[in-house]
Amino acid sequence: MTAPELEEPPAGVRELFGLAWAPIEHFAQMLAEEGELRGLIGPRELPRLWSRHIVNSAAVEPFVGSAASVADVGTGAGFPGVVLAVMRPDLDIHLVEPMERRVRWLTDVLEELDLDNVTVQHARAEELHGRATFDVVTARAVAAMDKLARWTSPLIRPSGRLVALKGQRATEELEAAKYVLRKARMDDVAVHEVRPVEAAEATTVVVATKRR
Numbered sequence: 584m585t586a587p588e589l590e591e592p593p594a595g596v597r598e599l600f601g602l603a604w605a606p607i608e609h610f611a612q613m614l615a616e617e618g619e620l621r622g623l624i625g626p627r628e629l630p631r632l633w634s635r636h637i638v639n640s641a642a643v644e645p646f647v648g649s650a651a652s653v654a655d656v657g658t659g660a661g662f663p664g665v666v667l668a669v670m671r672p673d674l675d676i677h678l679v680e681p682m683e684r685r686v687r688w689l690t691d692v693l694e695e696l697d698l699d700n701v702t703v704q705h706a707r708a709e710e711l712h713g714r715a716t717f718d719v720v721t722a723r724a725v726a727a728m729d730k731l732a733r734w735t736s737p738l739i740r741p742s743g744r745l746v747a748l749k750g751q752r753a754t755e756e757l758e759a760a761k762y763v764l765r766k767a768r769m770d771d772v773a774v775h776e777v778r779p780v781e782a783a784e785a786t787t788v789v790v791a792t793k794r795r
């Protein structure tokens with residue numbers, strides 16, 4: 584059996600990344616060479632690495648806006664935190680990841696891509712409560728909305744926001760998280776369907792802004 588091949592970037596992806604094209608391509612190559620070996624992605628992910636993971640992660644960028652500091656909670660192999668870091672070298676980005684193996688990988692990626700705007704925090708989100716706050720917290724495939732709101736709200740500054748990449752259950756999850764979001768003063772919620780490039784799948788971005 585031959586090893587699955589890395590997907591060709593879909594049309595429009597080069598334009599989406601612009602000046603960040605070289606580092607994002609390098610990141611995709613690192614994942615193609617080491618991702619499975621280091622237990623970061625399954626073999627089935629390479630043929631959809633661009634359209635399902637990288638382009639999908641890029642969907643958070645417009646919702647980060649003019650924020651200065653961002654924490655990506657549960658970055659795993661690098662989604663969306665590394666993708667955002669490559670696109671926005673102006674941001675101070677913290678990748679929060681509890682699994683040591685993934686922390687080692689993320690540290691290697693930062694060094695290899697020369698990303699000096701990023702710090703890796705070897706921690707669970709809850710361990711940072713009372714120790715740090717950020718303008719924006721991002722998350723993808725980490726926990727359902729109620730749990731995510733509990734883990735992240737103490738990390739978000741007043742007027743800051745949670746930007747969560749969600750699947751088709753976004754509306755149900757939001758319904759179940761109503762009480763938690765209200766208690767956390769994060770009940771100003773907007774749901775956006777985003778397709779960063781025509782050739783890739785649309786994704787749901789939930790933005791919950793924290794009241795002052």
Ligand SMILES: C[S@@+](CC[C@H](N)C(=O)[O-])C[C@H]1O[C@@H](n2cnc3c(N)ncnc32)[C@H](O)[C@@H]1O
Pocket residue numbers: 656657658659660661662663679680681682685706707708709722723724725734
């Ligand atoms: C399913 S993976 C998703 C990884 C990446 N965000 C992605 O979209 O591919 C979930 C990640 O969340 C991390 N995680 C789990 N609980 C966490 C917590 N309480 N705080 C921060 N990260 C957590 C896990 O270690 C894992 O890397």
